Amino acid sequence: xxxxxxxxxxxxxxxxxxxxxxxxxxxxxxxxxxxxxxxxxxxxxxxxxxxxxxxxxxxxxxxxxxxxxxxxxxxxxxxxxxxxxxxxxxxxxxxxxxxxxxxxxxxxxxxxxxxxxxxxxxxxxxxxxxxxxxxxxxxxxxxxxxxxxxxxxxxxxxxxxxxxxxxxxxxxxxxxxxxxxxxxxxxxxxxxxxxxxxxxxxxxxxxxxxxxxxxxxxxxxxxxxxxxxxxxxxxxxxxxxxxxxxxxxxxxxxxxxxxxxxxxxxxxxxxxxxxxxxxxxxxxxxxxxxxxxxxxxxxxxxxxxxxxxxxxxxxxxxxxxxxxxxxxxxxxxxxxxxxxxxxxxxxxxxxxxxxxxxxxxxxxxxxxxxxxxxxxxxxxxxxxxxxxxxxxxxxx
Amino acid sequence: xxxxxxxxxxxxxxxxxxxxxxxxxxxxxxxxxxxxxxxxxxxxxxxxxxxxxxxxxxxxxxxxxxxxxxxxxxxxxxxxxxxxxxxxxxxxxxxxxxxxxxxxxxxxxxxxxxxxxxxxxxxxxxxxxxxxxxxxxxxxxxxxxxxxxxxxxxxxxxxxxxxxxxxxxxxxxxxxxxxxxxxxxxxxxxxxxxxxxxxxxxxxxxxxxxxxxxxxxxxxxxxxxxxxxxxxxxxxxxxxxxxxxxxxxxxxxxxxxxxxxxxxxxxxxxxxxxxxxxxxxxxxxxxxxxxxxxxxxxxxxxxxxxxxxxxxxxxxxxxxxxxxxxxxxxxxxxxxxxxxxxxxxxxxxxxxxxxxxxxxxxxxxxxxxxxxxxxxxxxxxxxxxxxxxxxxxxxxxxxxxxxxxxxxxxxxxxxxxxxxxxxxxxxxxxxxxxxxxxxxxxxxxxxxxxxxxxxxxxxxxxxxxxxxxxxxxxxxxxxxxxxxxxxxxxxxxxx
Numbered sequence: 001x002x003x004x005x006x007x008x009x010x011x012x013x014x015x016x017x018x019x020x021x022x023x024x025x026x027x028x029x030x031x032x033x034x035x036x037x038x039x040x041x042x043x044x045x046x047x048x049x050x051x052x053x054x055x056x057x058x059x060x061x062x063x064x065x066x067x068x069x070x071x072x073x074x075x076x077x078x079x080x081x082x083x084x085x086x087x088x089x090x091x092x093x094x095x096x097x098x099x100x101x102x103x104x105x106x107x108x109x110x111x112x113x114x115x116x117x118x119x120x121x122x123x124x125x126x127x128x129x130x131x132x133x134x135x136x137x138x139x140x141x142x143x144x145x146x147x148x149x150x151x152x153x154x155x156x157x158x159x160x161x162x163x164x165x166x167x168x169x170x171x172x173x174x175x176x177x178x179x180x181x182x183x184x185x186x187x188x189x190x191x192x193x194x195x196x197x198x199x200x201x202x203x204x205x206x207x208x209x210x211x212x213x214x215x216x217x218x219x220x221x222x223x224x225x226x227x228x229x230x231x232x233x234x235x236x237x238x239x240x241x242x243x244x245x246x247x248x249x250x251x252x253x254x255x256x257x258x259x260x261x262x263x264x265x266x267x268x269x270x271x272x273x274x275x276x277x278x279x280x281x282x283x284x285x286x287x288x289x290x291x292x293x294x295x296x297x298x299x300x301x302x303x304x305x306x307x308x309x310x311x312x313x314x315x316x317x318x319x320x321x322x323x324x325x326x327x328x329x330x331x332x333x334x335x336x337x338x339x340x341x342x343x344x345x346x347x348x349x350x351x352x353x354x355x356x357x358x359x360x361x362x363x364x365x366x367x368x369x370x371x372x373x374x375x376x377x378x379x380x381x382x383x384x385x386x387x388x389x390x391x392x393x394x395x396x
Numbered sequence: 397x398x399x400x401x402x403x404x405x406x407x408x409x410x411x412x413x414x415x416x417x418x419x420x421x422x423x424x425x426x427x428x429x430x431x432x433x434x435x436x437x438x439x440x441x442x443x444x445x446x447x448x449x450x451x452x453x454x455x456x457x458x459x460x461x462x463x464x465x466x467x468x469x470x471x472x473x474x475x476x477x478x479x480x481x482x483x484x485x486x487x488x489x490x491x492x493x494x495x496x497x498x499x500x501x502x503x504x505x506x507x508x509x510x511x512x513x514x515x516x517x518x519x520x521x522x523x524x525x526x527x528x529x530x531x532x533x534x535x536x537x538x539x540x541x542x543x544x545x546x547x548x549x550x551x552x553x554x555x556x557x558x559x560x561x562x563x564x565x566x567x568x569x570x571x572x573x574x575x576x577x578x579x580x581x582x583x584x585x586x587x588x589x590x591x592x593x594x595x596x597x598x599x600x601x602x603x604x605x606x607x608x609x610x611x612x613x614x615x616x617x618x619x620x621x622x623x624x625x626x627x628x629x630x631x632x633x634x635x636x637x638x639x640x641x642x643x644x645x646x647x648x649x650x651x652x653x654x655x656x657x658x659x660x661x662x663x664x665x666x667x668x669x670x671x672x673x674x675x676x677x678x679x680x681x682x683x684x685x686x687x688x689x690x691x692x693x694x695x696x697x698x699x700x701x702x703x704x705x706x707x708x709x710x711x712x713x714x715x716x717x718x719x720x721x722x723x724x725x726x727x728x729x730x731x732x733x734x735x736x737x738x739x740x741x742x743x744x745x746x747x748x749x750x751x752x753x754x755x756x757x758x759x760x761x762x763x764x765x766x767x768x769x770x771x772x773x774x775x776x777x778x779x780x781x782x783x784x785x786x787x788x789x790x791x792x793x794x795x796x797x798x799x800x801x802x803x804x805x806x807x808x809x810x811x812x813x814x815x816x817x818x819x820x821x822x823x824x825x826x827x828x829x830x831x832x833x834x835x836x837x838x839x840x841x842x843x844x845x846x847x848x849x850x851x852x853x854x855x856x857x858x859x860x861x862x863x864x865x866x867x868x869x870x871x872x873x874x875x876x877x878x879x880x881x882x883x884x885x886x887x888x889x890x891x
Contacts, residue, residue, distance in 0.1 A: 018876070059644040060751050060782070082650060117591060124597055125569050136876060140844040141837070146749045147562075147781040148821040150555045150604045151829075151836055152863065153845050154568065157600025178650035201510045205533065207624040209689060244693030293589035295510040319511075319591050345590035364594055369582045374596050376851035381844070383874065392595070 003046045007133045010168045013045055014137040014386055023389045026164040028068050031093055031102030032110055035350065036163055036362055039390040047105065050170050053077055055145075062128065062145055064173040067105030074104055078176060086177040087123050088114030094281045095351045105169055111161030114275035115212035115237065118316045124160035126175045132159070132167035135382020145173045158377070164388040165396060166381040180239035183211075185267035186249060188257040189230030190215075193298035196232045197318040199257060200294070203236055204317065206255075208248040212237040212271065215314040220279045224270050228259065237271060274315055277350075283311050283324030286353050290335055292345035294318035300338040307334065327354035336364055363392050397444060397827050399861045402491040406472055407449065413472060414450050417494070420462035425500075427451035436477065436495050440542070441485040441828055443798070448475065448489035455500045457575065457583060457613040464611065465581030467494055473857050474579070476607040478519060478550030481542040483745060484826025486554060486606045486862060493860075496611060498549050504528050505614070511589045512619055513572055518549020518612045522556070525617060534619040537564035540822070541730065549612045555604030557822040559655040559729075562780035563688075564620070566822070568603040573616035576602060579853045588616060601848065606824050607859040609852040623688035626654065627698055628725045631705045632679030632712035636660065639681035640755035642708035643779045646685065649704060651697055654688040656780035657729050660759070663736065663774040663787070664728075670735035673728035676712045683779060684725055732776045733787065740772070740789035742798075746805045747823035748812035752782040761811045762786060769804040771797070783821035784812070810835055825863045833865050842866075847873050 002013045002024075017024050022042035027033070029048055050068040057063075058081035065074065071089060078084055090112050091101035106112075113122040129143025142155035159166060190196040196215045203210050214235045216224065221233045236252065238245045249261065262270060273279050280287055292300060297318035304310065310325035325331040335347040349362040366374060371393070378385075378396045390396065406413070414428045427433055428450055438445045449472075454460045467474050473493035480487050489495050501517035507529060508514070514525055514536070522543040525536040539558035540546055546556065552574060557566045564570070573587030586599040593599070602609055633639035643656060659667065659675075659682045668675045675682055685701050687694045698715055705713055716722035728735070736743050750758055755777070766773050772789040786808055790801040809819050809829065813836045819829050833842060842864060849856070850870035860867060 057751065057753070059648040060753065061647060062751075111592065111597070113592070121565065121569050122592065124600060125565065134844060138840055138844070138877070140841045142841065142845070144749070144816075144818040144836075146751055146817050146821075148557060148566070148749045148778070148783045149818040150566075150822055150824055151818045151820045152825065152833070152842075153601055153609075153848055154555065154604050155601065155845070155848070157568070157597040157603070158848070160600075161594070161597055178647075178652065181650070197510075201512075204512060205509060205621060207533065207621050207690070209621075209623075240689075241693055241696060243696050244690050247690050247692045291590045291592040291594065293511045295508075296589075316591055343590075344585070344588040346592070346594040348594050366595060367584075369578075369584050370586070370595070370598070373578070373584070373598065373851065377596055377598070377848065379874075380847035380851040383876065 001044050001046050003049060005049050007131060007139055007168070007170045010045065010133045011137045011139060014133060014135065014168070017043065017386045018137065018384055022386070024386055026168055026388050028103040028106045029070065029100050031098040031100050032096065032106050034096045034098070034352065035110060036391045037357060045168065047168060048103065054171055058083055058176065061147060061176050062173055063176050064145055064171060065104060067169045067172055068103050070103055071101040071107065082179050083176040084179045085126065085174065086116055086120040087126050088116040088275060089123065090114045091276045092350070095277050095287055104172060104174070108160050108172065109162065109164050115214065115271055115315050118213060118319070119211050124157050127156040127160055128173045128175055129156060130159060130169050130173070131171040132169040134167045135384065135387040143173070147175055163391050165378060165391055166387065168387065182242045182245055183237055183239040183264055183267055184245055184249060185262040185270060186236045186238070186252055186258060187226065187260040187262065188234040188236070189228065189259045190232040190234055190257060192231060193301055196234050197294055197298055199234050200317045203252060203255065206252070208251050209238070210236045211239045213317040214274050215318060217313060220311070220313050223279055224273055230259065235270065237267065277322050279313055280311065280322055280324045285324055285326040286331065286349060286356050287351035288323045288325070288332065288335060288347055289350050290321040290323060290339065290345065290347040292319060292321070292339055293343050296342035296345070297321060300342055303338050304334050327356045329356065329359040332356065332360050361393070366393065399490060400867065406492040410449055413470070416466060417450065417452055417463065420466065421452060421454060421459055425453045425455065427453070436480070436497065437489060439477070439480040439482040439485060439487040441483055441488065441826065444485055444488050444827060446489045446491060448495035449492055451495045451497055453497045453500050457577065460496070460577045460611055460613055461581040461583055463494070463496060464577055464579055468579050468581060468857060471855065471857070473860055475859050476553070476611045478547030478553070479521065479545050481546040481550065482554060482824065482826060483747070484820070484824040484828040486824050486826040488827055490861060498547065501549070501613065508589065509534070513589050514617050514619055516548055516615055516617065518615060519547050522546050522548055522551055525619070529619050530622070533622050535622050536617055536619055537570055538567050548615050548617065552603050552612050552615060553605065553607050554824045559657060559778065562656060562778070563652050563654045568600060570618045571599065571603060571615065572618050574599050574602060574612050575614035576610040577613050578610050579858050606826060606863050608849055608863060609858065625691040625694045626686060626688040626722060627694050628684055628686045628716045628722045629698060629701055629705070630675070630714045630725050631683045631685070631710045632676035633681045633683070633709065634679065634711045635709065636681045636759045637756040638709040639683055640752065642705050642710070643683065644752055645704045645708055646701055647780070649700065651700060653685045653780060655684070655686040657684045658682065658777040658779035659729065659732065660775040662772065663732050663776050666735040666739050666774060667728035667732050670738060671727045671731050673724050674714070675728050679711060684729055729776065736774050736787045736789065741791040741793065744788040744790065744801045744805055746784070746786045746788065746808055747820050748809045748817060749781070749783045749821035750812050750815045750817035752779065754815040757815060758784065758811060762808060765804055765807050769800045771801055771804055778821070782817065806832060827862055830863060831865050833863070843868065843873055850874065
């Protein structure tokens, strides 16, 4: 274990690893170690000491902090100014069995976004700039500390979701937004997935500004303490100033199928369960995340459900499916076939209950042309494969 | 502006190259004549002109791939071009490069309300997307001033913004998928109608890459439901510092307006002379705040904004009471560039970003630079996100004035970086700001960016001479530095 405090120390450690032909695991609080492949590493670069708020200017909507800063520390700081990370990072400790929600660096490295991703954007949309050391052992920076910036390549996008395979990041600047003054949820009853997705599409074709949209099958709704007779519940979250939320709710309630509303606190509790995948925590087997076109979700579910003992729910208007199913290669392979047959998307293994990774890749395999470009991009930052080598894909 | 030395051997082969391109394209898609090429000799940065080697106007993605494959094999440079509205010279031709125009890719391929997306070819104009969906209550949010002409493919290349990006984001935040042709002629599809892709965000890095990494041959865009109501407030201030503070106060109060624009005295008067929008002529600064959403919300927030502005010392305040009045408030701002064009033979439009709180310092800097260079400057400003557009007034017929104006602009951009900001907020680097990149980035920063370029285009054939002040050979960039006297893995082949 190599503990580092600064990027200069990171550069030193990376150069030493190059000499020793070592491959390093880059680790913050380790809350997301279970994600991705687990190749053998020679050593571990512990970046969890690189923490702290560097600069926070609420009126500029920017927060600069060190990548190892824990999410709860960030939350406390943002609370003081009534602001938030609008992409609503998920806390997966419940399903991954980790000790904490992790760090901002981990959230960005996995591009982990919650329910508001549908309308506010993903983690990758909120990273404005960063300082880092590449796998070459060289310091570089990209982006800036201002909201609008098109100077040079947008490496912030590339760093987000790269699982630490390109660079060790220290200072990051993220965009913050004011927290909504209030929120509530509306519940609509639907007979099946097709009508649930259609209901959400109708709501999004109205000017009433829904902020998040999930679909819960009856037994998971009950698990969240919502008593319903409907096969599926559509949950719509409205946010904003009180007057506006009430007005929009009144309009949307007139759309058929409205059965109940949840005021702020129970609404927030339900969305936290949706965000953190708590609803599937007790399900047996693996947990998968599937991203698809919202309208494709019903057909994907219909094709798979008869063949597996599975449970699922949808977020992002149907565009994000969280699924639990028995371990093994068959389920993931079926998901990927269906995604390919329904306009594209991807399926990632999130909770690996019984070493399914031994028989199939946790990340969706890339088409050949994209795989070779991805390899060249990896080489551009980390030609010797020092950082988190093969964590995402074999050789990347 | 020094461009890479043209390769005379390529120029000498012009006839043969055009003949070879005609073999993979319809004959009318290859433009070889001087007068035909003349139409493409500049983009929106018209101070720079250059006839391209040849112009190709492909009609299918397979034709783009064939052009790229041929140029790659033959070592011929390629400059992609959408509508040619770049303000930074992103589509400036090179004497030894094929100009690849995407004007014939002008069809909207699919409107998908169920997934709130539009699939379009890259030559479709930005405004045409909104026009195609507005009857059903939808629109495409990024709205650069050139939206009537600029293409969505160009928007991806430049990561274009607009007056509403404070609330709705830039192109990168509204782009779901692209089809891309690499310099080798390979066709890749990145993203789609799904939100997350789970691999390196190559689409994200393509966005804003100014045509250096690949050619976008199709886009999938997110469309939004049009807000129920839009209203604007027009606020005058006697003091720029108070106006800048007021902008921060609005955001500090938790309000994110759809747009928040500022103009200085010179810009106010030029606009007022031009469109008679009812702007306060004696104000030092004018702020337009637009709020959108449900009527009850807009009304409530307008009240809050008005109170904040009054508290901050506004000298005048008008709230739009009709759609006509709202449009009139905007008319002055939207015509600021032509309005300034009426009071000066020429002007240079700059584009930089600063942390908003530094605006008063920037105004002081600009006024001292204005004295130093003996040139006037008018300011329009996307105040919400700190994006400045100083318009430097000059007369190109006066010897030395263009150079003075450019030096003035460079000093403003240096000031932006000194104050914690960046060289370009939304116009791109292109050739215009290429030689200033060293102000914001170290040599190591720029080398790392160019290594990414090498992953996409190892021979520097795509749009060379743009964005980066120095071109390093990819083999040189790939070399690892010697650490403590030892080369790591000396036996390994380098890419």
